[in-house]
Amino acid sequence: MFSMGLTDMQKIGLGLVAFGLGFLSLGVVLFFDKGLLAMGNHLVKEKKEKKSKKKALTTPPLTKERRTAVMGVAAATRVVCLSVLCLCVGVRGFYIPGVAPTEYEEGDKLEIKAVKMTSIKTQLPYEYYSLPFCKPKDGDVHYKTLNLGEVLRGDRIVNTPYQLSVLKDQYCMILCETELNHKQVKAFSQRIDEDYTLHMLADNLPAATVFKNLKSGELQYEDGFKLGFSYTSHVVINNHLKIRIKYHAVPKPDKNVYRIVGFEVEPQSIHSSAVSKQPDDRCIINKDDLKVMELKNSKEKRKLPLMFTYSVVWEERPELAWASRWDTYLSMSDVQIHWFAICNSVAIVLFLSGILALIIVRTLRRDIARYNKDEEAIS
Numbered sequence: 526m527f528s529m530g531l532t533d534m535q536k537i538g539l540g541l542v543a544f545g546l547g548f549l550s551l552g553v554v555l556f557f558d559k560g561l562l563a564m565g566n567h568l569v570k571e572k573k574e575k576k577s578k579k580k581a582l583t584t585p586p587l588t589k590e591r592r593t594a595v596m597g598v599a600a601a602t603r604v605v606c607l608s609v610l611c612l613c614v615g616v617r618g619f620y621i622p623g624v625a626p627t628e629y630e631e632g633d634k635l636e637i638k639a640v641k642m643t644s645i646k647t648q649l650p651y652e653y654y655s656l657p658f659c660k661p662k663d664g665d666v667h668y669k670t671l672n673l674g675e676v677l678r679g680d681r682i683v684n685t686p687y688q689l690s691v692l693k694d695q696y697c698m699i700l701c702e703t704e705l706n707h708k709q710v711k712a713f714s715q716r717i718d719e720d721y722t723l724h725m726l727a728d729n730l731p732a733a734t735v736f737k738n739l740k741s742g743e744l745q746y747e748d749g750f751k752l753g754f755s756y757t758s759h760v761v762i763n764n765h766l767k768i769r770i771k772y773h774a775v776p777k778p779d780k781n782v783y784r785i786v787g788f789e790v791e792p793q794s795i796h797s798s799a800v801s802k803q804p805d806d807r808c809i810i811n812k813d814d815l816k817v818m819e820l821k822n823s824k825e826k827r828k829l830p831l832m833f834t835y836s837v838v839w840e841e842r843p844e845l846a847w848a849s850r851w852d853t854y855l856s857m858s859d860v861q862i863h864w865f866a867i868c869n870s871v872a873i874v875l876f877l878s879g880i881l882a883l884i885i886v887r888t889l890r891r892d893i894a895r896y897n898k899d900e901e902a903i904s
Contacts, residue, residue: 537867544874626847627728628775628782629691635770635785637687638669640680640724640731642752647719650679656716657709659701659833661686682726687835689727689770691783695837697800697808704828705820714760714820717753724749727770728785733853735789746853750792753820760820763792765810766835771842786842786850794818797832808834 629635639653660666661684669682686700705713725732734750737743753762771787796816801809821829 541870626784628784630780630782631692633691635689635691635727637685637689637768638682638726639685640682640726642716642721642723643679643749644716644719644721651716651721652681653683653685653723656712657703657705659686659703685725687768689768689837691772692839693837694839695835697810697834697836699800699802699806699808700833700835702830702832704830706828707822707826710820710822710829713753713762714755717760717762717820718755721752722749723752725788725790727788730785730788730850731854732788732790734791746857748854748857750790753794761794761817762820762831763794764818764831764833765793765795767791767793768835768837769840770837771840771845773841773843773845773847784847786845786847787840787853795834797830800832800834810834 639658641653642651642655654660654666665684667684671680671682675682688698689695723732731748732750733746733748736745736747738745750766751763753760755761767790769787769789769791770785771789772783772785775782775784794817795810796818799811799814799816801811803809818831
């Protein structure tokens with residue numbers, strides 16, 4: 526037997542689409558309820574009059590009820606026609622961000638944007654700067670104008686101080702140095718304990734973390750990267766990001782341009798004592814003295830010094846086409862499903878369906894009672 530082989534996420538998507546179509550049909554019925562009821566009353570009344578008078582060719586007089594029915598049907602027809610005309614007129618070509626490739630030249634700036642922080646434990650997203658992360662040096666924070674889907678997902682896309690130049694590897698760069706007070710250390714520790722994940726974008730491509738399956742030896746990808754990790758009573762923050770940008774060259778008659786086909790992030794925790802500052806915000810990591818950056822609140826409530834750093838590696842992948850750069854995300858097999866959010870949405874849908882069904886039943890009962898009353902008055 527033929528099987529489509531749908532994943533759990535695709536099945537959930539089909540279920541939500543079915544719910545949406547059902548509510549759309551219900552909305553159409555509710556929008557044209559008066560016209561449909563008028564048509565039904567008109568047909569039933571006409572049938573009874575024809576049966577009683579036994580005159581198949583006799584046209585009934587245009588009474589007040591018939592006039593109301595005709596006007597309702599005409600109004601509903603006009604609305605449908607106008608809707609179809611608006612849809613036909615509004616069809617035109619448009620550009621969706623991320624559909625057309627963006628081409629870069631060597632040395633161009635590649636902007637890294639932050640999206641949000643999410644957790645599978647709390648189901649509550651936070652914006653990037655809800656924690657004291659490094660901000661641009663000029664302090665100018667720009668939030669991108671979001672579409673409806675991004676707003677519903679809880680996205681808050683904002684610029685970051687990461688500075689990347691096309692085809693320019695950077696061994697170690699200092700993002701910023703800060704000191705965390707007692708309250709800020711507690712906030713970071715709480716988010717790490719709640720298993721929060723950071724999400725970023727580069728050329729509209731989400732950041733992905735690469736894992737190696739110890740059993741099969743295959744590489745697996747996970748959307749975003751962890752803010753940190755905790756074990757027993759210790760909390761460690763990932764304050765260094767190893768950014769890997771995959772690209773391929775597109776030859777042009779006068780010059781070569783490049784397209785981004787991959788965005789991977791490897792988070793690391795490096796203690797500030799292992800980082801030596803250099804001019805121009807550069808740094809050197811002492812690999813012989815590597816220690817993790819642990820978040821601790823001192824008894825004297827002293828501020829905790831923290832340094833955020835990053836490195837950039839550009840990797841050429843000529844065999845990876847730009848059109849297939851999303852295959853990595855579509856093939857993620859370890860995506861966890863937010864069952865709590867799904868159950869919550871289903872409960873809301875059922876509750877609203879019950880309310881709408883109650884309204885429809887009461888409306889139909891009232892109209893039927895009024896119709897029977899008019900029939901008794903006429904007879």
